Amino acid sequence: MTEKSYETSSWSSRVWEKYPDISQELFWVYKKRYLSEKKGITDAIYDQIKDLKDSLLWLMGSSPKKSPEVQYDELKLSQVARDFLDRNHTELKWENPDRDCIVIFSTGGIQWKNQVKQLCIPRKNPDNKPIQVDGFTLVPVPKSNGYNTEYIIKDREGRPWNQLAILFPAENPKFTRKKKLQEEQIQLKKEIVASNATLSYLPKKKVAERDNLGKKIRWLQEQLAQNKAKIDAIWSQQQYIHFTYIPYRESLNTDKNRKQGFEYLATAMQKTYSHPIEKKTLGNMKSNIPWSSISDAIPWQYPGILNLIERMDFEVYFDSTGKILKSKDSISTLMDTQLGRSLTTFWVNTSQAFNWQRSPVWAQGVWQIMPKTYQRFHNPMPTEKNPNPERKYMPLFPESDFDIASRDHETSFRLQIAHFDNQIFQFPDTIKKNWKELIWNPKTSIGIVALLAAGYNGSMTRIMEEVFGKEYKKSTLDLADCKQRLSVKSIVNAMEKSKNQDIALIYESNKQKPYRDKKTKKLIQPPDLPLNKEQQEKIQKRIATYKESMTYVLKAEYVWGYLVKKYPDTFKM
Numbered sequence: 001m002t003e004k005s006y007e008t009s010s011w012s013s014r015v016w017e018k019y020p021d022i023s024q025e026l027f028w029v030y031k032k033r034y035l036s037e038k039k040g041i042t043d044a045i046y047d048q049i050k051d052l053k054d055s056l057l058w059l060m061g062s063s064p065k066k067s068p069e070v071q072y073d074e075l076k077l078s079q080v081a082r083d084f085l086d087r088n089h090t091e092l093k094w095e096n097p098d099r100d101c102i103v104i105f106s107t108g109g110i111q112w113k114n115q116v117k118q119l120c121i122p123r124k125n126p127d128n129k130p131i132q133v134d135g136f137t138l139v140p141v142p143k144s145n146g147y148n149t150e151y152i153i154k155d156r157e158g159r160p161w162n163q164l165a166i167l168f169p170a171e172n173p174k175f176t177r178k179k180k181l182q183e184e185q186i187q188l189k190k191e192i193v194a195s196n197a198t199l200s201y202l203p204k205k206k207v208a209e210r211d212n213l214g215k216k217i218r219w220l221q222e223q224l225a226q227n228k229a230k231i232d233a234i235w236s237q238q239q240y241i242h243f244t245y246i247p248y249r250e251s252l253n254t255d256k257n258r259k260q261g262f263e264y265l266a267t268a269m270q271k272t273y274s275h276p277i278e279k280k281t282l283g284n285m286k287s288n289i290p291w292s293s294i295s296d297a298i299p300w301q302y303p304g305i306l307n308l309i310e311r312m313d314f315e316v317y318f319d320s321t322g323k324i325l326k327s328k329d330s331i332s333t334l335m336d337t338q339l340g341r342s343l344t345t346f347w348v349n350t351s352q353a354f355n356w357q358r359s360p361v362w363a364q365g366v367w368q369i370m371p372k373t374y375q376r377f378h379n380p381m382p383t384e385k386n387p388n389p390e391r392k393y394m395p396l397f398p399e400s401d402f403d404i405a406s407r408d409h410e411t412s413f414r415l416q417i418a419h420f421d422n423q424i425f426q427f428p429d430t431i432k433k434n435w436k437e438l439i440w441n442p443k444t445s446i447g448i449v450a451l452l453a454a455g456y457n458g459s460m461t462r463i464m465e466e467v468f469g470k471e472y473k474k475s476t477l478d479l480a481d482c483k484q485r486l487s488v489k490s491i492v493n494a495m496e497k498s499k500n501q502d503i504a505l506i507y508e509s510n511k512q513k514p515y516r517d518k519k520t521k522k523l524i525q526p527p528d529l530p531l532n533k534e535q536q537e538k539i540q541k542r543i544a545t546y547k548e549s550m551t552y553v554l555k556a557e558y559v560w561g562y563l564v565k566k567y568p569d570t571f572k573m
Helices: 003-010 023-039 043-060 074-087 089-095 173-201 207-233 255-274 301-309 328-352 371-378 402-406 409-426 429-433 435-439 442-457 460-468 479-485 488-508 533-566
Strands: 099-106 115-122 131-133 136-141 150-154 160-171 240-245
Touching: 023 074, 023 115, 074 089, 074 099, 074 160, 074 240, 089 160, 089 240, 115 131, 150 160, 160 173, 173 207, 240 328, 255 301, 255 328, 255 409, 255 533, 301 328, 301 409, 301 442, 301 533, 328 533, 371 402, 371 409, 402 409, 409 442, 409 460, 429 435, 429 479, 435 442, 442 460, 442 479, 442 488, 442 533, 460 479, 460 488, 479 488, 488 533
Parallel strands: none
Antiparallel strands: 099 115, 099 160, 131 136, 136 150, 160 240
């Protein structure tokens, strides 16, 4: 009997009991899988040993002397737990359609045995409050993070437990869109009724008004029909999609797991360049850098870094006011924590890591792809601004379903590379002409990565204008000037200067012009008007865009330096 067939048959498919102790099942599979791997014990021999042990226990009529508790590798045990949830996926899904099913583990000691249990907890915890379930207390650390939440877990006796794996009910994007479409349908019907009522009261002699209103009604009816077709297409979609995952926990954050996580990412990125899609490969395609292929123009390290940057929360880099950056040492400590968490998660979940991450604005997957961004590469449509869109990338993105595409690592990586190549044209001509020299120079290469990351986060056009000047496309910048502007310090200073100028213009627009008093003929300077709500919002928005883009530059610099130092053999230009 093979290992796979054994495990399939050995794990029960029974209806799930409440909070079961599943230690025997999981430990048996663990020992069979990893002890045979370690000691060279075959399945047949292992089964014979178990039969012999059971026979001896029956003959003795009592339990043997207690042996020391086995020291389990937590990552391997987590993988066994995840497989266990996969095997019982159907039963768990039907019994707990809207709750997390987690497997927890406690190491044995003098007082306790090794144990594994399964719990069901709420899928959301927006207030980050401790969760009480069947005598267990689960405290989110540092805050609730959906399927990747780390918990401090203790039972009634105060014994610590670790979370091994989870079966999580993710909100089905298609189901969510269906609800939104249904709401739009109601609004469209109301508008059609109101427009028809208005049309019935309009005099026939108002021909132009009736024609315009008729066009509006027909457009509304077309939208109604299109929405209905979309709803019909996704009518059968369930509210949740259940998937298994190994959530991050600090005990897994080791140097070994970090390194393995980076090696997974590096290998996957490099394969993306060469993997054929409809007889084409991304790496061999012509780049927007003249006389270069994409693999020559975009080193794999560039998009590789971006995958790590996207996992790092910039908000914690500022003090309680949200205005002032913390000290350099504090930020470095925070970045190290975030990067370690990211690398560890990549290793323990490999191709499934971060696939179910979704932002409030529908950015999804490991690269946080926006639906519009994917559409631009899957099937770009002509617009007034761009009547001849770049369509060379289309064969590389055949998947029409955005939700499927965004949850696939290779597709996300391919899109990162294509997106970077598509944005290169916005760099000054001097940089593009000297591209190879600049990307192989460690000092300038960091600056290019930082600009690509900041441009991805915000607007590449805005970033280019901030760093190189609003008229940089018309002006001639020499190579020495470009090299100086590509330093991280210069980029950050340019961003701050641009932010301050934009805010100053808002205040300037609010000033009143001086006038002369009619009687005294003296020049009078009236007081400045107070900022209105719209102006205040503009200033806050400008500060927010600056903070986020600027911290992307800082993150790129830190991650680059970390990888060069820790993994020089793998991360080398």
